[in-house]
Amino acid sequence: MKKPVIYLLHMGYWLLYGLLMSTFISFIGKGHLSWHELWTTLFFSPLALFCFLPGILGFYSFYTILFNYFLVKKKHLALVGMCIVFALAAGLITTLLLAMPLTHWMGHPTLKEQLMMAVILALLATIHGIIGLVLKGFISWYGDIKLKEELNKRNYETELALVKSQINPHFLFNTINNIDVLIEKDATKASLYLNKLSGIMRFMLYETKADRIPLQKELDYIEEYIALQRIRTANSSYVQYTLQGEPGNMMIAPMLFIAYIENAFKHAAPRKEGPAVSITLSIDQGTIIFGCANKYQRTSEVNGIHNGLGNELLQRRLALLYPGKHTLDISDQEGNYKVNLTLRTHEN
Secondary structure (H helix, E strand, O other), rough: OHHHHHHHHHHHHHHHHHHHHHHHHHHHHHOOOOHHHHHHHOOOOOOHHHHHHHHHHHHHHHHHHHHHHHHHOOHHHHHHHHHHHHHHHHHHHHHHHOHHHHHHHOOOOEEEEEHHHHHHHHHHHHHHHHHHHHHHHHHHHHHHHHHHHHHHHHHHHHHHHHHHHHHOOHHHHHHHHHHHHHHOHHHHHHHHHHHHHHHHHHHHHHHHOOEEEEEHHHHHHHHHHHHHHHOOOOOOOOEEEEEEEOOEEEEOOOOEEEEHHHHHOOOOOOOOEEEEOOEEEEEEEEEEEEEEEEEOOOOOOOOOOOOOHHHHHHHHHHHHHHHOOOOEEEEEOOOOOEEEEEEEOOEE
16 A cells, blocks of 8 residues: 555544544533634643543554564464553553643542543553554555555466476476486486476476475475486586475475576586585474575676566565565675575464
């Protein structure tokens, strides 16, 4: 949702609230107050503190702090506790600011009367705070809907790019040639690699259509891809792959890692030099930590993903599929390109 619209929503809310308060005061005054007297009483007297300050404190503390740190993270018990704390704080702050006006109106109010006033103001802050949470939730929900609509418009483009980006023709051409050469030397091994290539093509054609696939299938695909890269070099240390943990029944969106892996091989240092590519995957209690690093020569152009999927699109996909449940860090320093992606998922 655009910022001007959000500002108008806030302004509209407080204008409606001011109208409601002015109507209430007019009702109490039985219509004897003119509009000038009414608005002067409401906005330019201690009554303004009573009516607006706890509401503003409650609304914006709930809206900005409690929503982001507790409601979004589904810490419901902590949210309830902090709502009470923030509401009481708003009530106490307003009561302290009203100390002198209260003395003028009521003489010297007792401690009990002041506490009762603080509780009433805290309830007012709570009402406004809950409305603030609802408004923030609506804005966030609307923003998510717009993001999904925007990404859905690019759905076909994305799917096509995902398929094209994973195995480029150059890689496919070299792999088939390597297998062809291997047939004369070791037919059994050539058949094994041919099956791996078949598995990769099968994965891209059928498995990528689902929203979620078993993590084990994604790992199998990555291992087959790495195996096909290894037969293109005699350097056994050219690529290092490490997997820790068990995937179990974990599900994951398909092809989240392969674009970074292919990019690493595409821009890695010459195959005679090694180790040049390092890939790590760690799985622990619903958290997946993916790391991919490659050394490259400065003459090589390295500007993120060069396979039809830019970093921006990959980040958008992560934001849609794992909102608030991922961290992505990309660095490019002294001939070393590194990607670190952490996903917080769950087991089904």
